[in-house]
């Protein structure tokens with residue numbers, strides 16, 4: 001008579017008949033790194049949207065002419081607010097000086113004026129209210145946003 005070792009016995013009588021128990025797919029994690037990656041694609045699109053066919057346009061807060069690859073996509077309400085981080089009205093072409101955290105001469109106020117002129121009165125106010133809501137992105141949602149803006153960049157006529 002052959003005695004099975006204990007673990008073999010347990011294995012053979014287990015519900016999975018000795019097979020590995022199928023693993024539940026792990027929910028993919030939303031990391032700051034992923035948010036930053038998606039934000040880079042989104043901001044790239046904003047800079048392309050806001051420049052002309054020669055890749056130039058005016059900074060939204062000081063009106064200096066800037067080139068697409070030397071400018072930023074500046075947020076009116078900072079990227080800390082997840083509910084407005086990918087809001088197209090919240091982000092505009094901005095020179096690096098105006099977008100610098102060390103530079104302050106009322107840029108946020110000027111940005112709000114720019115937004116209201118471009119999208120209609122009270123838009124900046126509405127963005128302020130939107131930014132108060134807590135937004136928690138899922139992994140899938142972020143991947144979808146990234147895919148969408150990559151597509152939109154490809155579809156831009158000047159590329």
Ligand SMILES: [Zn+2]
Nearest residue numbers: 059062095098
């Ligand atoms: Zn500027």
